[in-house]
Amino acid sequence: MDLLGVLAYAELTAFLRLAEDAALLAPTLNDRAALGDVAATEYGHFRVLRDRLSSMGVDPEEAMAPFVDAIDAWHAQTKPRDWHEALVKAYVGTGIAGDFYREAARHTDPSIRGLVDEVLADESRSEFAVERVRTALDADPRLCGRLALWARRMVGEALSQGQRLAAARPELAGLLVGEEGEDLAEIGRLFAKLTEEHGKRMAALGLTPGP
Structure with missing residues (x-):
């Protein structure tokens, strides 16, 4: 219930923030x-x-409520100042949160894993953000440093709020590392994977040097 609750509120908030960014920051109607x-x-x-929470006999609002403060705080700390920052947040910020949810879902039953994979599919977000950011960097390479710093800030804030949720x-x-939460090797594997996925996103955006 906790996993679906936090993910439901994350998706609801992502919808509201993206819609706001589209209305206020997008430079063109397209x-x-x-x-x-x-x-x-x-x-x-x-x-x-x-709908899945309701089918389980769970009130969706009750399931989401414990996570409102942490997720709202993350968005407050990572409010984009312009269109390019909004694009990076849509791709990198949402991506690292999704990595945590996927890792937690590994330790649930197959139906929940499948549901989490379905709602975290980000092909449209990825293609859209990568295309726009790379075009902007081609036009003005000076953006690279500022946007790379912005991406690192989002990751730091995500880890900070993740600690609040964990407490x-x-x-x-416990879902992130299975039943043996004290296993340092498992925790190390988790953070190595998160770091690797973040690096792939930064490279896709053109915010890290190529090989």
Whole structure:
């Protein structure tokens, strides 16, 4: 219930923030529409999670409530100042959160794993953000340093809020490393994988040197 609850609120909030960024920061109507499409996809994911919680006899609002403060705090600390920062957040920020949820889902039953994989599918977000950011960097390479720093800040804030969630909901934190939560090797594997996935996203955006 905790995993679906935190993911449901994350998807609901992603929809609201992306829609706001589309309305306030998109430089063209085409960009506004494209980010709006991504926001609509996030809302569809929220509805799937809400309906699954309801089918389990769980009140979706009660399931989401414990995670409101931490997720809202992350968004408050990572509010984009311009269109390019909004794009990086949509790809990198949401991506690292998704990595945590996928890792937690590894220790649940197959139906929950499949549901989590479905709602975290990010092909449209990835293609949209990567294309726009790379085009911007080609036009102005000076953006690279600022956006790379912005991406690192988001990761730091995500880890900080993740610690808050872990302290508040230890059962959810336990899903990240299975029943043997004290296994340092497992914890090391988790963070190595998260770091690797983050590096891939940074490289895809053109925010790290190529090989």
